[in-house]
Amino acid sequence: MLNFIEQTGRRSVRALDEVGYAASLLGESLFWTLFGRRWRQPVRIGSVVAQMMQVGIEALPIATLLAAAIGFMLAVQSLYSLGLFGAESFAHVGIALALTREFSPLIIGVLMAGRSGSALAARLSSMTINQEVDALRTIGINPVRFLVAPAALAMLVMLPALAMWANLVGLGAAGLFVSASLETSFASFVANTVDILTPADLLHGLGKSALFAVLIAIIASVNGSLVTGGSDGVGRVTTRAVVHAISAIIVTDMIFGFLATR
DSSP, X not given: OHHHHHHHHHHHHHHHHHHHHHHHHHHHHHHHHHHTTTTTOOOOHHHHHHHHHHHTGGGHHHHHHHHHHHXXXXXXXXXXXXXXXXXXXGHHHHHXXXXXXXXXXXXXXXXXXXXXXXXXXXXXXXXXXXXXXHHHHHTTOOHIIIIIHHHHHHHHHHHHHHHHHHHHHHHHHHHHHHHHHHTOOHHHHHHHHHHHOOHHHHHHHHHXXXXXXXXXXXXXXXXXXXXXXXXXXXXXXXXXXXXXXXXXXXXXXXXXXXXXXX
């Protein structure tokens, strides 16, 4: 029992220490983004654009495939469920709200956590083990400004953009299936969807995706910076970063959705 209590206490202290370190990284990233030019260490636009290409543009094919699959599955389930009550004509309501408010930001967030979050954690952990981060400090370059801030900015821009793209692709795939199943025109589905959606619905999903972007970048950076050991440590922290990021996304999505609908 004493050993269990001791281990629980140690893990709790480590968790609190990581939360504090994450807050410190977030604060430093904001500082260098806003005031780096005054200290002659700006966050370079070229680095941000390069990260945006890796995070967003290169992820377009898989994001498009996942968004179309989610839209198609929502359409199938909506028609089946509403068909039990003879209300198939209202399928567009649930599909539009579910995609824009929940599924698009959630699926893109999980995709980015597994794709870009793992890459960032592996990159930082490898540089830490090879003492490249220490070398940056030695030559007067702040590692947070050079490594973390560009990745965080790129995710903050591209994840909402990909979520909006997922909205369009998912609604398009759902509209094609619904219009074919109900023998109606695709234009009528689009018109009904535009009528039911409000700017608040879109902002709800885009706001969550921006929050997910920050969580992914910071969690990946924390795990990558705290690596220990050799190549085994790199694999361990990379897996840990993905698990923590996905868990944080799902829990945050639940809390955000609950608070936003009160």
